[in-house]
Amino acid sequence: MTTEHQLTAENLSLGYKDRTVIEGLELAVAPGRVTAIVGANACGKSTLLRSMSRLLSPRAGQVLLDGKEVHKLPAKELARTLGLLPQSPLAPEGITVSDLVGRGRHPHQGVFSRWSVADDTAVAAALEATHTVELADRAVDELSGGQRQRVWIAMALAQETDLLLLDEPTTFLDVQHQVEVLDLLTDLNRSRGTTVVMVLHDLNLAARYCDHLVAIAGGKVHAAGRPCEVLTEDTVRAVFGLDSKVIIDPTSGGPLMLPIGRHHMVA
């Protein structure tokens, strides 16, 4: 259903003004898989995501999509292959869910083209996939945080891209909505073959929901691979400076990290 795309970063350096955040980073996103990027606060994981989606130009190195430099591709052409859901998108006051989701069709429309059947179908499919059909006529302002996040994902889906980048899609959500959103992204990956790359805060949820875990530290990829290879006590110490115990998650069989603080220890 979807074509597989190679998204890679080569010798990538990124920064803002006088501060360098990422330096000489190498990364290849696994096509057709779910990749989670984790790391300490301000380690540059969001910056990396922004750069992979053309929002930030690299200082050195390049981001390649199927061998072509992302920053040199025509904007709309790129937006038909690669979608981005940033951390805090804005919903205009009074906008309805269907209108918001419809705006995801932007890269498929020309200046003079009218709303097409393909647009209708894509929006309907996006609403169905995110279980927001019954919200279609509601105003986005009225929705709960979890519903709202599903609507934003629906907008990204209406864009019909083979790659979807999400910056902390679960922040500010209650745990049940976090799981709901991550389940939804997994559904997408499995049913449509969409390549998903997401920055996540919660290490355990990241390990549970991704096929490929990338840990960023010191402006570089510290470790990357299957969650059980990456989420180790050594990695947690190196990346977060935290002592921990990693056990087998009894529900998923994957790794589960338990932080060790200075208090509350079993004797």
Next chain:
Amino acid sequence: MSTVESVTPSGAAVVRRPRRVRLLWFLVCLGLIAVLIVASIAVGTRFVPVPTILDALGGADDTLDQAVIRVRIPRTVLALLAGAALAVSGAVFQGVTRNPLADPGILGINMGASLAVVVGLAYFGLSNPNSYIWAAIAGAAISAVFVYAIGSLGRGGPTPLKLALAGAATSAALVSFVTAVILPRNDIAENVQSWQIGGVGGATFERIWQVLPFLGAGLAVCLLSARSLNSLALGDDVAAGLGERVAIARGLASLGAVMLCGATTAICGPIGFVGLVVPHGCRLLVGPDHRWLLPFSALTGAGLLLAADVIGRIVARPGEIDVGIITAFVGAPFFIYIVRRQKVRAL
């Protein structure tokens, strides 16, 4: 969550927008404007009965009434055009800056256009109206960039209140510059009074023809930007993710809006608040989609400014009050209402 699949209706029905409501409002607006046009021709220092108006529209001009009508027709047309232009310009500035307080008057852009015209008249001997228009557009553009730059300084970038404050301060300064330029110049004082307070009283078809290409071009640019404005409304990152070239889209839409308010100011002087009030009202009627909002703002703005002009001729009979003053009376309380609302950042 999994139970939802069973009730999914077919795609088209789900996303169909409430076109009928919008169409209805459209017709209501058109009807109101038609009534206002008749009122605008009939009402004034001298009241003209409606049958005479119809005769005059048919071409007759042998009675005094019909001669009066000849003067009021261009005035009516200018009020409609200026109202439409200012309202669209305000809607676009609100979209570009995501700022609910944006308006070419509040942001000081109209005053910038005015100052440019006055300076051109006083020091550069501008004489043909076409050069007024160019000067006004240039002045509008410079003040728009200046206010945006000032409003963006400091923490948090161009927040709604900072932009409005920068605009108000700039506007106040520009008003005094205009006065300073005019005061020592008795020779031009009479010509330039209309660039201190906006009005449509001096309208002639000749001037309207001169400004029409600029208004047309500005309107076309703004309408073509509607879809980009829809993307920008979701935040710069989302817009860029949707394939919008954010800076270019913003620049282009602003250019269209600057042309509209600059050209309008060149012939009417600075008229404020139309660009503030109208888009907010229209958003309530047709929602935040700019493809609907811009044409509706044009229509409603035309009606509002015409109504203001008619009111200005009624309340001060046998004299008249300039529309710029009437719109300020309507707009200033509205401005305060928007500032006091908690959602001032949520556009």
